[in-house]
Amino acid sequence: MDGTRVRLAKGVVNRPGWEYRSLDVSVVNGVYHVYYSVSTFGSQDSAIGLATSTSMDLSSWTDHGSIGIQSSSSKPYNAIDGNLFDDGGKYYMNFGSFWHDIYQAPMNSAATTVSSSAHNIAYNPSGAHAVEGSFMYKHDGYYYLFYSAGICCGYDKSRPASEQEYKIKLDKNGVACTNGGGTVVLESHGTVYGPGGQGVFIDPTLGPVLYYHYVDTRIGYADGQKLFGWNVIDFSSGWPVV
Template identity: 45%
Template sequence: MWDLRKTAIVLGLLSVSKALTFRQTSSYPPPEPCTGNCTFIHDPSVVRRSDGTWLRFSTVGNIAVATAPALTGPWTYRGALLPQGSTIKLRDDQELWAPDVFFSNGQFYAYYSVSKSGFQGSEVGVATSVTGDVGTWTDHGSVGVPKSTDYNIIDPNFFRECDTCDNVWTFGSAWQGVYQTSLSSDFLKWSGEAPHQVAYNSSHPAHPQDYPSITEGGFLFWWEVSGTKYYYLFFSSGACCNAANDLEAPGDEYKIMVCRATSPTGPFVDANGKNCASGNGGTLVLGSHGNVYAPGGQGVIVDPAVNRVALYFHYANPSIGYAFNQFLFGFNYLDFSSGWPVVTA
């Protein structure tokens, strides 16, 4: 979740014809269909339960929870993951953002950010549930990653390739970008491993601002291509959630980038071989196009219904509006045959 979203709550509408004069065009396919509760979605995290039920968790409302029989829906809002908020108390106006949920050891783990726009003293908490249903979650408080002036502790992502593999815990937004560390064996606390930087962009966008390009929302996913196992670090870059009359210059708005490595801890490089931590690397996966503006807050999951890899995200539709509460849930399928993820119909 972009924690510098200075205009996130500003409402505004812009016609499609006017919007498209400012947005880049491409050959990206439109998002796959979404039915039911598909609006007011930011930073979604999607998992599939063993009974076939899909669960979606997202920013706003103390982590909104929705369920569906398929990735396309129909999605039904079920309530808040933490109706009373977090046991972490940082400030009176704090919000819960950017959940990341996975299943292991017979239960679901949900990592969530506690923050406020522009606030660097954030923390990430963790809650657990056997079923994932609303009303069954136990909050365990902060995972205890130490604070630093180098990073902000939001946008968590847990990765473990197998039941006996070491875990990798990715986090970070703005400041010096995306970092990695690990958690304890019970996945509830920081392991003590010093965080290391894995993605950062020091360049300044063309749109006037006094800070470098936003790099955030790291998400790890592995895939084997022609006998080589690659670890893909997806991340969001650019500005999210601007008002209709204050849109970023084309290309500077939110978009989904990727780098890859042969180890889950890097070093990660882009398709041109540029290092993603020290060389401003990053290969574009999905940018604004047609009725899709500022896609980001992404995750990746295998959809067993079609045996394909799905990239899911939030985005704005210019024909609906750019307001924070008008952002939508979307997803597209990915093709990894080239060694790099390509969005396909």
């Protein structure tokens, strides 16, 4: 996507101050789908749109605008951090950040628009509701909802209280994710600080790999100094461990 300009159109309102927040790339029926989020930082004013291409060439992209997920006064969610989940040809969009955290909406068969209303799948009722960046992965018949919790950014200006920085979580203990459930999968350790913004990649040799961004405390805490990290996921104990 380097150099590609995705225009807002067809149902995504290009409001003053809106900026791109995240991209999620999937291949659906042989077509590249890029789901992009637009919002004003720190605001619930947000939407998720779609651009497609059959080749990923810079001039080949078609912007389809909104996929039907956009914040409003009647919707409690923040429409950013979209992630498409393919469950054997049935598609679901997971998204959300703060403001009632993570939602899921079924998509149509082409994965171009939502087919019914979104419902809440993860919510921390305490504090600032700092849950976002969901990524769903299926392994041996079980669905795993990885998400980031805590404060993600601006560490060079003001670091959060201890253990309130970004970390990656799932729930292992049977507590509903809609009621604050969540078990830490990866958190700050050694010179790694605030890991999050994660996803899962299937490597042909290593198997499932968890990837994420983080701060290396030996380099610096600014957002522009964050690095890309990855760890192989070990399921041998019946629970994902990195």
